[in-house]
Amino acid sequence: MIATDVDPRSARKVAAATRRAESNAFKNAKNRLTSRGATIAAIVIAVLWTIPTFGLFVTSFRPPADINTSGWWTVFANPALTISNYVNTLNFDDGGISVGQSFLNSLVIVIPATVFPIVIAALAAYGFAWINFRGKNLLFILVFSLQIVPIQVAISPLLSLFSTGLTIGNWAVFPGLNLNSVADSFARIWISHTMFALPLAIFLLHNFISAIPADIMEAARVDGAGHGQIFLRIVLPLSTPAIASFAILQFLWVWNDLLVGTIFTSGGNFPITKVITDLAGNFGQSWYLLSAGSFLAIILPLIVFFALQRFFVRGLLAGATKG
Amino acid sequence: MLRSPLRKRVTATVALAAISTLALAGCTTANPGTSTGGSASGPQTVTIYGPDTGTEATELNASWATWAKDNKITITYSGDANFTTNIATKIQGSDLPDIGMFPQPGLLSAAIASGKVSPLSSATTASVKNNFSADWQGYVSSGGKLYATPLDANVKGYVWYSPADFKKWGITVPTTYAELVTDIQTIQSKTGKAPWCAGFSSGTASGWPGADFLAEVVLSSAGASTYDAWVKGTTKFTDPAIDKSFTLLGQILKNPKFVNAGFGNVSSINSTKFGDVATKLANGSCALTNQATFLEASFATTKTKAGAIPKVGPDGDIWAFPLPSVTAGSNAVVGGGDFAAGFNSKSATQKVMTYLSSAAWANSLITVKNASFISANKGVDATKEADPLLQSAIKTLQDPNTTFRFGADDAMPSVVENAFWKGMVGWVNGQSSAAVEAQIQASRASN
Missing domain, CATH: 3.40.190.10 (Periplasmic binding protein-like II)
Known part of the structure; x- marks a missing residue:
């Protein structure tokens, strides 16, 4: 991809080296894992790992009274299956919001909440990796160390930020943004997820971007590329695997998030995780719907994972083989 | 060939995201005060x-x-x-x-x-x-x-039972707590199985059904003023009045012959989900249980022995009577x-x-x-x-x-409430009443 833009030869060399390193790593791993014992072990682990999920899947098709009285494996001796759990789940009304609506809400939440942190983090990571300024390392450590702040600690101040701000005595620590929980739900949750994701995103992308060989950067500079051009034409395309693997992580994290989703949204804007926890009812009387609900909720993450899985593996391996 | 459209797409996404980020920032600063709610005239x-x-x-x-x-x-x-x-x-x-x-x-x-x-x-x-x-x-x-x-x-404190089975065993709805214990004894000797079932499991709130049951017994045995003092903390968990209630409750819940119908031994109360008792009550393997009015909803997904959904009513498959009071004539109910x-x-x-x-x-x-x-x-x-x-x-x-009166656990500070729930779990697991009382009381002191 750089071939047409910057310096063809050096770029090609880097690409070839990377490919070679990757394929060597693959070969080594393959050799080590293709013994018969390893294969059997892998199959056993895979089967054991899948059984509970499979049981849940079978359960989601069984009538409630059967779930209550016998285990899912009895289905093989006495098959009685129904789709009523799925029908009831789709018809479930969580005080004005349906599972379908909340699925859309989750999409509306998850796409910006994945794109925003990646955009900001990619720019920041480039800055930290390739632009020299005073206090860079200190600032990077500060950003990185924000990772150790647990979300639960940050929630209360964030809520203040969105509502009335915070004043200690006469000193306004920060002004309120006046984002209310009904009308501005989505803005609030996008901002929250972006904030919570940034430290890790910057750290991961920084490690990847700083490992791009300096030769390429220099070549680009010699050819007259500015920061903008270098970022868009070299850094971004080269770090696609890292960006994709972080995108998967962030997507799954936001999709599965319940705490942030429940606190920062309200009413008709609740994400699907919230509605699914409510499926069971206040007193757990319809808990049998949970299995069907969870399967509806994992459809999209599964699609995303399988679609981007290629990048995921490459992103991890590439990070491992570059020194 | 494949690569350049991908690059363009990435670039476009970045640009789009950058614009929407700006727009988002614009929103937040441009219209402060929208959340102050509708004015008096509009909707x-x-x-x-x-x-x-x-x-x-x-x-x-x-x-x-x-x-x-x-x-x-x-x-x-x-x-x-x-x-x-x-x-x-x-x-x-x-x-x-x-x-x-x-x-x-x-x-x-x-x-x-x-x-x-x-x-x-x-x-x-x-x-x-x-x-x-x-x-x-x-x-x-x-x-x-x-x-x-x-x-x-x-309203909490209902005892769920099967009117038809009661008739079969020749017993009537008890009017005092002592009668209730006698009835359980009668059912036990007639069927040879444990008649009472209970479930304390409820995630992080496990133990609350026990706390509710104890509160009901305290209110009906010691009276409202002691109950209030107990909730406030002036009457200790180690007080003789509370201890007596533990003993009364133990006559049912800690008697291995009486519990845990359809599930196992006394300690299986802790592993049983509070709503699961409905299943055993419906199919007849459990004769009696104590739970609030909301248990009614759980019967919709259960089956009677004949395979039908049980009917709840005075002459149906399942019905309930208020937990009989310890002292006759007391009209105290615990609720939420x-x-x-x-x-x-x-x-x-x-x-x-x-x-x-x-x-x-x-x-x-x-x-x-x-x-x-x-x-x-x-x-x-x-x-x-x-x-x-x-x-x-x-x-x-x-x-x-x-x-x-409100359920005592719900009206107590949450530290005590949690200790109370945990205490009930330990109590069913075999801890002595005195040890549990002291343990819950300790959470009061630290509060």
């Missing part, structure tokens, strides 16, 4: 935040829909199953709904103490005083002022309920508060189709309640001779 929105979700949330929405439409107020209800923990965060972060629905008086008084709850308007105060008994008013006042209105209610408190004095908020405290809303609530809600509102017309069990519960609540 007004009132947000209510409460613990009820799912079907219950739908029923609540239905209960005020007509009124809200007539009064041109949009009521946005957000239910949150983790209300009890999240409301504290929201109060701390000043991110408040217009009205909060508190399921526990202890939580409500903590909110009042934070200074963010606004006192009731004079109209709502008058309505609450008119519609609710002194017992209920006590839970919403602080320093002589009323801060919230009771909403719905529930929700309270609505307003977080601001906007006119729309106050209007909704007044409506929620009225008999009109309470009647609208109990007549919502299949509603599981009842109310302690004196203006409720019990004959409008279609469900026989809920109808009897409303009558109990409205009876002027009834002493109503």
